[in-house]
Amino acid sequence: xxxxxxSPTHLIKTRGQQATLRCSPISGHTSVYWxxxxxxxxxxxxxxYDEGEERNRGNFPPRFSGRxxxxxxxxxNVNALELEDSALYLCASSxxxxxxxxxxxxxxRLTVV
Amino acid sequence: AQSVTQLGxxxxxxxxxxxxxxxxxxxxxxxxxxxxxxxxxxGLQLLLKYTTGATLVKGIxxxxxxxxxxxxxxxxxxxxxxxxxxxxxxxxxxGLGNTPLVFGKGTRLSVIA
Numbered sequence: 001x002x003x004x005x006x007s008p009t010h011l012i013k014t015r016g017q018q019a020t021l022r023c024s025p026i027s028g029h030t031s032v033y034w035x036x037x038x039x040x041x042x043x044x045x046x047x048x049y050d051e052g053e054e055r056n057r058g059n060f061p062p063r064f065s066g067r068x069x070x071x072x073x074x075x076x077n078v079n080a081l082e083l084e085d086s087a088l089y090l091c092a093s094s095x096x097x098x099x100x101x102x103x104x105x106x107x108x109r110l111t112v113v
Numbered sequence: 114a115q116s117v118t119q120l121g122x123x124x125x126x127x128x129x130x131x132x133x134x135x136x137x138x139x140x141x142x143x144x145x146x147x148x149x150x151x152x153x154x155x156g157l158q159l160l161l162k163y164t165t166g167a168t169l170v171k172g173i174x175x176x177x178x179x180x181x182x183x184x185x186x187x188x189x190x191x192x193x194x195x196x197x198x199x200x201x202x203x204x205x206x207x208g209l210g211n212t213p214l215v216f217g218k219g220t221r222l223s224v225i226a
Contacts, residue, residue, distance in 0.1 A: 004156070033213055033214070035216075041218070042203070042216055042217065042218035042219050043157075043203065043216040043219075045213045045214075045215070045216075048213050056212065056213055058213075090156055090157065092157075101147055101159050101162050102214060103159070104149070104156035104157040104158070105156050106154075106155055106156045107155075107156050109154075
């Protein structure tokens, strides 16, 4: 069974541009979570989607947005990129929202220059 | 606010020595607790989880953790460290209802030959 897949693995953008990151959850999983892992800051929760709806949002500015598609895949959009947006962006999925563990993808390394 | 605190950003042990990675959670965090491991340039892999039942939880690769409600702790241990255990370890908690998993800042484990 395929795990959580993220694309691209690496992304280099210029400050001010937009970035789109994609995530395909494990088959049958309806919840998708996005986390930002910046150097020295641990994992910061970004967004949580379940059944196509945004369930929760972390403390990030509105230029971080996303959506979940009918097939439960998800994309994260970051507008007006800033240098400090450089980080590893991790996507995770779970079978049910809440009390189950989340399975993580390999991440997308976003570098803003 | 929910929080998970990992004591020690870096722990160094000799090969064959006991591994002890500390994690404390705030009382507002539902007692659903997890340990994840992250190898360089990879996503997070679940080591073990505590939801209900037995407070001593065994995970993969010889790791185990004990949930102690009175101490709000969920420390990770392994009797004998291997070189392959060198990685970043994250404690996480929560995931109840509409709240996502909250992660600690991580502990980097180094194993010295």
